[in-house]
Amino acid sequence: MPISKSRKSPFNTSNERGDDRLLQIEAVYDKVPVGLCYLNQDGAVVTINDQLSRLLGIDNDKAVGCKIEDIFPRHAPLLHMALLAARDGKIVPDGEVEVGDENFMVSAAAVVNDLGQFAGISVAYTNITELHRATRRLQETEQRTAYALENAGQWIWDLNIPANQVWRSPQYRVLLGLDPNAVEKPSVAWDILHPDDRAHTLQAFDNALSGRNPLFEAIYRIKRPDGGDTWILSRGKIVEYGPDGAPVRLLATSVDISMQKRIEEQLSSTVDQRLKLEEKLLTANRKLKNLSERDHLTNLPNRRKFSHLLRQTFGEAHEIRKSLAVIMVDIDHFKTYNDFYGHLAGDNCLVQVGRALNKVIKQTGGSLARFGGEEFAALLSVVSRDDAMKTAEQMLNSVAAMKLMHEASPSGLVSVSIGVAILNEDNSPTIAGPDDLLNLADTALYESKRNGRGRVSLWGSFK
Known part of the structure; x- marks a missing residue:
């Protein structure tokens, strides 16, 4: 049976003081643009504001005094867990529920009476539908970006210049044959450089820091776990400066150009072989011409x-x-x-x-x-x-x-x-x-x- 608003106050004080406290809660509830309700320690609805009533499609007066299961059948498990956590003095975790086509975050906080005793929980329903949609769009964008980067053999990195710490996007691990499930933590910026490429890469970085070049651009090698080298082309620019005008952040992309390098090396090798062959042919032709124009006996011209x-x-x-x-x-x-x-x-x-x-x-x-x-x-x-x-x-x-x-x-x-x-x-x-x-x-x-x-x-x- 519904509990009347004139029932004994849940705050274990005089009825008058309890009713005053409840009226204060109701007054606050009716003014905020969020769905709110107050549940006593037994899981019964003490009060519910108009926003939540409209959201759930229930009548305020009929809801008061009803158990959670009668008003929120689909949300009852979540709300009971909130009650238990609040009664035990634990942090009440937020939860999410669906109402129709919309998503809501359910947040609860413990309510105590004048003696400091647990009396129930105040529950807020916040519409996070747009946040969900924005999150999905962001996830879709991130997924498309990740696919594009991975397929293009690229990754993004963000360098904290004063701390000399760099963050790299997950594609870095995939493209270099590292454990893709490992969490990429900030690391020392240039620790991946091949020793032979360190000098010219740091020079390119210094040129970007000093403003001599508007962009950072460098080609270098990094070691793979299998012991081989991967050729990298990195391009980026300073995107943030400190109050004193000093560079603070470099944002860049890196692309695996190992295939191009192999093609260049093969082409260079082919060109070298061709030049050597041409030189041999020229030498052979000169010898043949010399033989054809020289007397074999006296070694004089013929x-x-x-x-x-x-x-x-x-x-x-x-x-x-x-x-x-x-x-x-x-x-x-x-x-x-x-x-x-x-x-x-x-x-x-x-x-x-x-x-x-x-x-x-x-x-x-x-x-x-x-x-x-x-x-x-x-x-x-x-x-x-x-x-x-x-x-x-x-x-x-x-x-x-x-x-x-x-x-x-x-x-x-x-x-x-x-x-x-x-x-x-x-x-x-x-x-x-x-x-x-x-x-x-x-x-x-x-x-x-x-x-x-x-x-x-x-x-x-x-x-």
Whole structure:
């Protein structure tokens, strides 16, 4: 049965004083925008304000005197627990209940009579529906952010600069292979740096602190539990300053760039390998070209190289109107030398003659080549007729000075015949190309042979 408001006061004082206390409570209850009720120690409703009556859809007068189970059947367990806690002098924990589509926080506090004895609890129903919605939205946002950060291989960190303490978001542990369930506590800011990356990272941090750079940006490595390294790109900025203007807080993000680094290293390795391969190919090509342009026996340039050099030098001489001399040299009676001494001796003879001729030519800055068989050819640029003839005579004498035996030769020694042809301003119009100059030197060579060998002939000086 409902308990009348005129019943004995729950405060164990005179009825008048108890009724006064109850009226005071009711007066307060009716003025606050929160659902309130007062339950005595037996769990009966002593008073309930209009806000809570409307919320629960009950009549104030009918509710008074009723047990918790009759008015709050779904909330009864929570309210009984509050009563027990309050009776035992314990802290009464808050609880949550649903009323329709709304959420309420239920808070209770012990009420004592004038003698300090437990008399009941005052219960408040606070609408926290919007708070729930905001919390859910925040959780959804945090979850989306967490997914985005984790999928992007990123985490957020917040550095307390004066304390040198850093907080990192949970993605840090996941991405580095740490225990994801462990609580990330503030730690020393730069303790994760690889020793080799510490200096430039701290320099980047100092640049941000001093204002030399508006942002902090650094690439560095950190150790993983498996002993490997993870490459990190961190970017952030100072977001809080103290009253004195000193930086207080740095907010930054870090991203795992290990994959990019591996690709860079592979690309760099590929480029290095390619450069090395190209260098090997260039070296091989140079060797091949050198082999293709050099006589394997005398190690002198061969006819192919000489022809190329002659064309190049002839063009330059024509262009700047400078002189050019071609000297053709032939070892006298070389066939009979081979027949008499054998081909190995003949090869040795070619090598020695080539060395003697080349020694003379080098002193003039000219070029000597083995033209073929027992023939040699030389080029002298920007040379007068007298100097060209002098060089040819020196070549003739250098071979004679070796005194190589040639018993099949009339002279008994190895000798050479030489022909010289000169391109100069006087005959330039009549010599059309390099082959013409070469043929003129060859003609002069055969003039030397025709006149007895072992001599020098100049084209244009004989009929």
